[in-house]
Amino acid sequence: MEQYDVVVVGAGGAGLRAAIEAREQGARVAVICKSLFGKAHTVMAEGGIAASMGNVNSGDSWQVHFRDTMRGGKFLNHPRMAELHAKEAPERVWELETWGALFDRTADGRISQRNFGGHEYPRLAHVGDRTGLELIRTLQQKVVALQQADHRESGDYESGLKIFQEYTVTRIVKDGGKVAGVFGYARESGEFFALAAPAVVLATGGIGKSFKVTSNSWEYTGDGHALALLAGARLLNMEFIQFHPTGMVWPPSVKGILVTESVRGDGGVLRNSEGRRFMFDHVPDVFRAQYAESEAEADRWYADPDHNRRPPELLPRDEVARAINAEVKAGRGTEHGGVHLDVSSRLPAEEIIRRLPSMHHQFRELADVDITREPMEVGPTCHYVMGGVEVDPDTAASPAVPGLYAAGEVAGGMHGANRLGGNSLSDLLVFGRRAGLHAARYAAAQTEPPQPAAEQLDAARAEAVAPFGDGTEHPYALHQELQQTMNDLVGIIRRAGEMKQAQDRLAVLRRRAEQVGIEGHRQFNPGWHLALDLRNMLLVSECVAKAALLRRESRGGHTREDWPAMDRDWRRSNLVCALVDGSIEVVRQPLPRLRADLLALFDRTELAKYFTPEELADEQS
Known part of the structure; x- marks a missing residue:
């Protein structure tokens, strides 16, 4: 070894x-x-x-x-x-x-x-619009x-x-x-x-x-x-x-592929099927002082970036995703269930190609759309998980x-x-x-150098080859059912009954995953790879569904239709998942306090939306 x-x-x-x-x-x-x-x-x-x-x-x-x-x-x-x-x-x-x-x-x-x-x-x-590629290359x-x-x-x-x-x-x-x-x-x-x-x-x-x-x-x-x-x-x-507000929605073969936020950062605007720039209708009260209330005010910001009221298209991603979702649900979506993102009315063609070369190529090749002359059709797509392994901030250690x-x-x-x-x-x-x-x-x-226990290695080897037994379940079918369950029941807008249903389905899928059967051998076998990946996806999906049901408020990337407001009582709590005897358990854990000097960076009126007066006094002390 x-x-x-x-x-x-x-x-x-x-x-x-x-x-x-x-x-x-x-x-x-x-x-x-x-x-x-x-x-x-x-x-x-x-x-x-x-x-x-x-x-x-x-x-x-x-x-x-x-x-x-x-x-x-x-x-x-x-x-x-x-x-x-x-x-x-x-x-x-x-x-x-x-x-x-x-x-x-x-x-x-x-x-x-x-x-x-x-x-x-x-x-x-x-x-x-290729920053990640340059980062990895470097x-x-x-x-x-x-x-x-x-x-x-x-x-x-x-x-x-x-x-x-x-x-x-x-x-x-x-x-x-x-x-x-x-x-x-x-x-x-x-x-x-x-x-x-x-x-x-x-x-x-x-x-x-x-x-x-x-x-x-x-x-x-x-x-x-x-x-x-x-x-x-x-x-x-x-x-x-996080459901990124702008993924491709058409054709079906490319649904979900990212449309970079750079499009909005460089002046792109969102319009519904009626041609109306709808984001002005969806600015939350907590952000109202920072964002423009009219197209004229937004245009002023484009001309003068020092102007302190930004276009509402530059709200945080969760707010934009919810706004798009609301427009589509209200019947003001595009033919394929999205909205229009237009940058051609803001920038000349040569500037779009210079600033957004990947987007220009992506839409031309995959959707037969020239973004220098036509709007893009976009909608929310699952993009990022804010949750992850609990670590110490300074050392990144568990x-x-x-x-x-x-x-x-x-x-x-x-x-x-x-x-x-x-x-x-x-x-x-x-x-x-x-x-x-x-x-x-x-x-x-x-x-001393570590000595991995032989029984652990033997167990890991047995676990990996288990799908080559007489199982009757197909990994691709199970994966499709998992994706549909999470998409429909634990998606952008969540409801208690649906998340309970999701947990029931996930429990059944975990049992069925134990009966996966793979043909062939270990060389070049993507079905085997997916069978092993299913263990991970099912475990993590159970964490998402259980935590989402327990957090009875709406905050950031978690929106509850039955609990639509932020609850200040939940601001001081993280939900922590652990695997106990093969089952996911979720408990509340206090969030670390904000130091007084960091708290002082915020206006008290803004803090009052997140903290009770007693909490503020406690944090400042």
Whole structure:
């Protein structure tokens, strides 16, 4: 069994940044990626990286970024995570530039920054609408540079940073109560592998493939969430699912594919089937002072970005998604069940092609729509899970499992009830670095190499081959039923009766999944891969459904038709999921208090919408 100091599961932005940091700390690192190296879902992130560099508006600062993040998360964010993120994001962007990232520039040569929903100032450093691709390219090249440095130093082809591409981890193995390594299989050959390591960093991304309509790629089957649960860690905030307001809705073959928020950030407007710009009708009271109330006022903002009332299309994503959903339900949707997003009336054709090259290509090739002359047809799509592994904000370590770390979308707490656009890429960099740093330090402090228990490895191997028995259930049919259940019963608008029904269906699906039968052998067998992924998706979906039923309010990415208002009593509570004797249990856990200096960044009138007077007095003390 190969021995490493740190194993990183996932090779997106968080995983690669963690691996780079751990290697620079002297750790021997293995990176395991489910797809080909460089093909992680991070490449699909288009709009930019949120960081308060102040290159376009000098009024920006980490305090303003922190404030916007807390507002977007409806004050359910872990305040320490939001603080660290806002403070460290600029440094992480400048670091990328020194590593070779080619950002778009302002007229005076600085990194350009664009507007995005929920951000008070232009804050997103960008590379056209292909920012995620540039981020992965840069980090991948940095990994290669580290490997080359190892080769030069050792004089052979050995490196302290090894990539395992097209491998899947099915279990975290332990030595006593501590992490001892991972077990999994090579997707091409079906051969099993095990790596021993005292520290494991989960950077596996999200859970979107549990939903029928999603912008997520095929890898997003909740692997890291489930691996953490099975290892004894806890998940928090799993009820909060972000439905990105703008995914493609036509043709059916591309339904759910993301339409970047950059379109709205660069001036795109939303109109219903009547041609009316409807977002003015859907501005919540808590945001009314910050957003325009008429087209004339919105046009003033486009002409003068220092004007303090932004167009309502730049509301946080949860607000825009609910507004689109309301228009469609009211019968004012388009022919295919969406709304129109028009940027052609705001920008000339050559500017659209320069700023939004991927969107221009995507709609022309997939929908036969020229966005320089025609509106796009868009609607909400499952995009991001705010919930994830409970971690310490400073170290990204699980408090329940020594040696386990998590960063990026698989980690919970940073985004609260709703993530602002652009915060995901800076989240990957800030906490990916912290996870790699502290995983390496933890590994260096261990006096004995871990010894994965033989019985755990045997059990993991037996679990992996179990689908090759005499089962009668088909994995693809079960997956379709799971996606339909989550889409219909635990989607954008939730009701108690439907979520109870979802839990009943999920319980039946878990029992049926134990009877999955796979033909053939382990080589080149996607049916087997899906059968193993079903365990993860069903576990995580149960967390979402149970937490969503228990949280009796509407907040951020969680909307209850039967509890339509935010309840200040719920602001101080996270819902935490754990796996106990094979079943998901959900309990309330107090949210950390906001420090007085951070609380002072907000207006008392705004705070009164989230805090009772007694809570405010308590927090300020």
